Amino acid sequence: MATSLKLILEALLFSSDKPLTVKDFHLCIPDAEISDIKSALKILEHDYEVLDRSFMLKEVAEGYQFRSRSEYGSYILKLFQTTPNRLSRAAMETLAIIAYKQPILRHEIERLRGVDVGGILRTLLEKGLITVMGRKELPGRPLIYGTTKRFLEVFDLKDISSLPKLKEFKDFGSEEYEPSNVSPDNGLDKENHETDSEGGSTN
C-alpha cells in the first residue's frame, strides 16, 4: 500500500505546477488516510534526496512541489531565454516589512522606510506577492496588507512561520501599532490567501 500510494502522489506532483497540499492529495485519493499520505510524502521527499537528482521534492507554500536545484538555475534561464525575476532593493525591503509585520498598514511601512511606498505596493500587488487583507477600523479605513501564498512559493518557504528569524525583530517597529501577537499564519487562513487578491481590492 505504502509503495503504490507513494507513486500515486508522485504522479500527481509530476503533473502539477502548483504546490499540492495534503488536502489536494486527499481529494484525489479519498480512500487514503491523511497520516499515510503525509508519511508517504516524507518518504518520497527522502527518495529524491537520496537519488541526488537535479531536482527535488520541496515543501513550499503549505504544499509539495518538484523544483530544480539552484545549481542548474543558470542553464534553465538560458532555456527560457529570460532574465531572472528580480525585485528592486526597495521592493525587497518593503516586502520584508510586510512579511515580518503583517498585518500592516501602509503608513506603518512608510514610517519604517522613511519614504512613500505607494508605487512599490502596487508592484508587489501586481506580482501577487502581497494582498489586501481588509481594512482597519480607523479614520479613512486604511487597507491592511499581508503576504500571499505566492510569496511563500517564490521565497521557498514552507509557511509564514518558517521565515528566518531575527531575535530583536520582535519589537521591530511596534511603537504605535499593537504588537502583532497574532502569529502571521493565524491571521492568514488559506481562503483569504487565495481569494483576497481579487476580493480584497474591490471593496
Added chain:
Amino acid sequence: MIEEKEYKVRLEIFEGPMDLLLHLIRKNELDIFDIPIALITDQYLQYLDMMKALNINVAGDFLLMASTLVHIKSKMLLPERDKEGEEEEDPRIEITRPLMEYLRLKELAGELSERDLLDRDVFKRHLYPDYASQFEGQEIQLDVNLFQLMDAFKRIVEQRLPDSVLTYVADPVTIKDRIAFILEQLRRENTIFFTELFNESRTISEFIVTFLALLELVHIGMVRVFQPGADKDIQLTAHFTDNEEKDNGNITKADT
C-alpha cells in the same frame, strides 16, 4: 566638477532620507549610537542643496528628515538636565531608533533575497493554461488579476473614448442587463475576448457597467478570466454548471 559627478551617481542610490543618513554615517565612519549631530546635519543639508542644484526634485521625506535633524541639533544645545537633575533621554534617539530598525530591515531584506527564489534560482514545472484547458471541466489557471483587468479596461476606455465626457442622463443600462449580455455572448461562443465586450458600448457609463458586470460574474464564479501569454489579449470563458445554465438563479443575486 569631479565631486559633482560623484554625487550624481550616488544620488540615484538614495532612495530616501534614511538611505542618505546611513550613507553619511558610513562615509564618516560614525558610531550609530553616538552620532555627531551637528556634522551630520550640515552634511545632510549640503546634500539637499546639491540635489536642488542638480535639479533633482527633493521629496518631502527628505525635508522632513532635515527638520528632524535640525530639531535634534537645537535640543542638544539646550541644557541637558531637568530641574530634578534627572537624565533626559538623548534627543538623538529620535533618529537612532529608526536607523536601527532600518538597518535590521535591510538585513532581513538581504536574507530574503538570498533565498532560493523561484524563477531566479530554482524552477518548477510549467504547464500552460491552453494545455490544461483542453480537458473539459479542468480548472483554468486564473492568470489575470484585478490589476491587469483594470489596466485592460483603462486601455479600452482610452482608445474608444478619447474625450470621455460624463453626462448625467439617467442611463437605462444596469449591471443586470450587462450580466445577461455577457452570458449571452458566452453561450454563443465559449470563449470571447475581453475587448469584444465593449464593442457596442458608446458611453462611459456603459463601459463601466459592463466592467462591473464582468467583475460580478468573476466573483460569483460564472466567468473565468485568463490570458494565454503576457502580450496576448485577455480572454473570458463561461463556467456554468448545468443548473445555473437552466435557471439564471445566481444572476438575480448579483444586482444587489
